[in-house]
Amino acid sequence: MVAARRRRRGFREAASKFGRTDDATDVLACFVYFDGAGKIIGAIYDNTVGGIRAGKPKGVKTTYPGTPPLRPSAVKRTVPIAYDAGF
Numbered sequence: 001m002v003a004a005r006r007r008r009r010g011f012r013e014a015a016s017k018f019g020r021t022d023d024a025t026d027v028l029a030c031f032v033y034f035d036g037a038g039k040i041i042g043a044i045y046d047n048t049v050g051g052i053r054a055g056k057p058k059g060v061k062t063t064y065p066g067t068p069p070l071r072p073s074a075v076k077r078t079v080p081i082a083y084d085a086g087f
Contacts, residue, residue, distance in 0.1 A: 024052045026086030029060045033070060034077040041074060042067030047085070 027049035033042040046062035 023054050024082075024084035024086075026050075026084055027052050027058075027082055028085045029062075030081040031060075032079045032081070033067070033075045034079070035074055036076045038077075042070050049082075052082075 028045060028047050029049050030045040031043065032040055035041045044062055044064065044067050046060050046064065048062070049058065049060055052058045
């Protein structure tokens with residue numbers, strides 16, 4: 001499933017890119033999918049991620065709230081967004 005592969009890769013990239021120094025204990029992870037024209041074609045989030053250690057990647061697996069099936073070739077960019085909801 002394209003969404004699952006892109007979610008995991010995107011979240012790892014975000015965790016590495018920003019190199020946070022604090023652990024997060026109540027993480028909300030979101031992923032927004034764009035087509036080649038920059039139009040949003042889908043989005044998902046997961047509020048059951050739990051904790052993430054500072055600077056460490058963590059895979060996320062969710063289908064909530066459910067994005068219509070996406071063709072892998074239609075997804076040109078994935079934007080991962082994550083934050084500590086308990087902050």
